[in-house]
Amino acid sequence: MKIVSIVFCFFFLSMSVHVNAQVKKVLADKIIGTVGDKFILRSDIENTMLDMKRQAQGEENIILPNACQIVEQQLIRKALVLQAEKDSLIVTEEEVENAIDMRIRQFLQQFGSKEVLEEVAGRSIIQLKEDFRIQIKEQKLSENMQEKIVEKIKITPFEVRAFYNKISVDSLPLYESEVSIAEIIIHPKANRDIEEYVIKQLSDYRRQIESGINKFDQLVKLYSEDPSSKENLGQFNINRNEKTWDPAFMAGSFRLKEGQISAPIKSKFGYHIIQLISRSGDDAVVKHILRIPPITKDEINITKNLLDSVKKEILANKMSFGEAVNKYSDDDGSKFSGGAVTGGDGSSYVNIDQLDKDMVVMLKTLKPGDISDPQVYQDDRGRQTVRLIYFRERTSPHKENLREDYNRVSQRALEQKKVKQMESWFKEHIPNYYIYVDAEYHGCPELTDWAKVADAIITEKVY
Structure with missing residues (x-):
């Protein structure tokens, strides 16, 4: 059964919709697919394809999914969401909010500022967040459902060997x-004297900025040892709930008032002075100057x-x-x-x-x-x-074998077993849903099984 052949490949691509897609909706939209009470619009497919093309610009050897494959992926997600709701799987509002905030921060990094993002999107940050809310909740529900379906799938050494033995010798990968x-x-x-010297320098930078002798951006250019400073002048969009930031840097940032500059703060990267540019709840925009005490x-x-x-x-x-x-x-x-x-x-x-x-x-x-x-x-x-x-x-250099490459083989065997479990699950559950696939897509080989279920429903209605 072909129905989940792309579920693992494209599962996480479906939420890559670019903000431009928010204002490029086709005026004469159309429902081209339905699973239960979940609808798929033609504009959803077209916008996803446009965004993937944009992301692939400049990349070589990238094979993008076609419209049929994207429709299949959307149908898969809708079915998983329906079952997740039926099984009472929970996605908290906090999870959704955190995911939305992360999406907005990615766009802010991409466009450089809130103002530019809102101008390009033609929508305010608040409106963009609402646009993403349903999509992100569906994404998380479908991910949770998929995990539930395959969570008990394990692989034994016997199964790994059986998987390996089915591979023809000519098809075995070659490893260097x-x-x-x-x-x-x-x-x-660094010794303490050098650290004290760096702290003194940062304190002097702070004094220069506060007294109007120099500007923060100019001192970033002259002295910051953060490699990314050349591109962003030391500016970052941060969120209090993100665990990737150094705890001391994060705590120091959120202690500040807007416009205020911190005293030197020590992190695992070195010493910083931080200026809070703006803050909204758990989100903040900061600038910093990093100095690394020389060794x-x-x-x-x-x-x-x-x-x-x-x-x-x-x-x-x-x-x-x-x-x-x-x-x-x-x-x-x-x-x-x-x-x-x-x-x-x-x-x-x-x-x-x-x-x-x-x-x-x-x-x-x-x-x-x-x-x-x-x-x-x-x-x-x-x-x-x-x-x-x-x-x-x-x-x-060798052909793949179980002695040297067992972990690689076992991982592939496990993924194959999970795909089979997903196929079995869909065979059992798809007939239980109301399915509609627009005639425009009935020629898609990827959608054959979905179309059969949809046709059977139509036939039942006729008779």
Whole structure:
């Protein structure tokens, strides 16, 4: 059954409607699909297609869904929403509000200001929020229903092997040589005298702005060490409920009154002064200047000596590498994976070209099983950082096999099993819904099953 073939591929694309779509509705609109009491308009499909084309501009090898596939995706979502309502699945107003706020913040980042966004959309922020409310609630209900349908789906080693054995040898993917690596990362701490000097500089910037000697934007250009400052002059749209922001930065921002500039605030990135531009409830627009206290050779050497002693303890079997990661590493994200360097697919085996150049150079001196000497390098924020590298393993170029690629195979097998579960669910439930598909789309192969149900309903009415 084809009916859910795109549910996993396009499930999260359906909410990408661009604000321009709010003012580009087709005047002579038309209902082209119905599931129960949920309607799909022709303008919904056309606006989604326009937005996807816009987002794909400049991208290569992007295959966009056609109108038939988008209609199918919309029908799928409507059916899931109906069942979610029947099963009394709950999406709280707080969840919806947070999602709406996140959508608006994305647009504000894209357009630069509230005024520009409202001008382009032809609607106020309040009106845009209301436009998104039903869509977002439906999205969350359908996601929750899909999760409920597949939540008990697990995969066993026997099923993974059976899945793998069905793949023809000629169809098995080829993998280049890959490496498995773990690391312990420590950011050297600046000495207190240097920190005090940076705090004094930031306090002076604040004084200059408040006295009218200089402007905030000019000082951002001259002194801020935030890499994004060149593009946004240190301005951000933040929300109190977002967990991605540094807690000290967030707390300092929301303590301010509009126009007020904070005293220097320490975050995990360095020291800031923050100016509150505007605030509305849990949303705020702020500007900041970031200064990172410079690290001297003394601090780097202290950190190198620490990691050197950690290496000796590991080699003496006094602790494992994973235990050392938990105890010493400043990279919180890797503590649950023993410091593993992971690829975009979450695999702990990565291609050499996915590693930073300093690590590639270091690996040339190591063999599998070795732990490097402490290495000084610049992280992605430009900070002087020190690490130990554990070269766990190197694979040879190979065709996919269960010994080296079990996790990859099991993930694909699990996804296939979930798709089959979704197909089974739709086969059982679609006949229970009132379905209408406009004749314009009856030629879509993706909509064959939906059209059959719709035709059966019409036939029942006739007889």
